[in-house]
Amino acid sequence: MTAWSAVNALGRSTRDVLAALDASRTGLRRPTFDLPFSTFVGEVQGELPTLPEEFAAYDCRLARLGWLALEDLRPAVARAVDRWGPERVAILLGTSTGGLDATEGAYRNFVAEGALPGHYSLHQQHDFSALGDLFARSLGAHGPAYVVSTACSSSGKVHASAARLIRAGLIDACVVGGIDSLCRMTLHGFRGLGILSEQPCRPFAKSRTGINIGEGAALMLLERSAEHQPEFVHLLGVGESSDAYNMSSPEPSGRGAREAMERAMGQAGLTPKLIDHVNAHGTATVQNDGAEATAIRTLLGSSVRVSSTKGYTGHLLGAAGATEAVFAIHAVRSGRVPVSLGSDDLDPELGLNVVRSGPPHEIDPRPVRVVLSNSLAFGGSNVCLAIGEPVQ
Secondary structure (H helix, E strand, C coil), X not given: CCEEEEEECCECCHHHHHHHHHCCCCCCECCCCCCCCCXXXXXXXXXXXXCCHHHHHHCCHXXXXXXXXXXXXXXXXXXXXXXHCHHHEEEEEECCCCCHHHHHHHHXXXXXXXXXXXXXXXXXXXXXXXXXXXXXXXXXXXXCEEEECECECHHHHHHHHHHHHHHCCCCCEEEEEEEECCCHHHHHHHXXXXXXXXXXXXXXXXXXXXXXXXXXXXXXXXXXXXXXXXXXXXXXXXXXXXXXXXXXXXXXXXXXXXXXXXXXXXXXXXXXXXXXXXXXXXXXXXXXXXXXXXXXXXXXXXXXXXXXXXXXXXXXXXXXXXXXXXXXXXXXXXXXXXXXXXXXXXXXXXXXXXXXXXXXXXXXXXXXXXXXXXXXXXXXXXXXXXEECCCC
């Protein structure tokens, strides 16, 4: 991993996002748009800049979030294209809702005026594939370009796809990541399931009541090899599994999450004692936190440091895996495990060492060399990324 970027409710640049994370500052707020119910969301603040004229056909909130995240990554991608050649650089992105926000706006226009707005394009603003097209054209990358949608594991899964393409000798570098924007359908959907919290979410807390939804983009440049630099962090392994249990509930014993973690560790050659931190999926629902806690405790024991960053950004759905991979990279580089916001009222039945505010939780002198980052999606699509320093 030679470069990375993130945009979300914590900030509009990678620097601002990571500074807010280090300060344990939440980005959750009341939504700025009307909803018929109460909740908190992780909304990127302020007007987002429009796309340049040559890419105006793709212009929508989803594309604008991705464009902001690209700003911190462009120099590194340009160097990779020059080094490896355009045909050897791929674009693999994940999303859950795609451009649904643009389609909702177009439909409201249709209801009010009897016609879709002239600037609306189903294929360039709604379709998932539009993101891959936009990024490939903008970055001059001519390798494989596609978009994966496996709900909340989407932008974790693309890391596995990129690793397979590199191992197969088809590419040498890949821009991976995820983008999702807030839309009303998603909020209504989670409300209908009874798991949308009216308050800031509280992962692993005894009083947890459900999730908050967020939006954002996170991107990384993966390269086959690069001159050793101390700031680089490695994708050590990726584990994938499928519960095949229920469309919206995790397998209660955490079997799928455990299998994903085991496979990531196996690919990386890691043993439980080498895991310094788990960035948990940690959505703050009763079922998810319970099943994931069982998986972590069964595989790694009760002493490994665990945190959920959903209390900072909300659940970014298709962008969650990549966003939390950036947070894992930052933990390795800074040596600091993020505080799990909202977890002060820790559920003792979970049996986890959740990092919370204040000593002895927040201050821990142990280094962070290897992080497991979990993304566990509806339908039982699970992925775990092992991120850190190579095992000696």
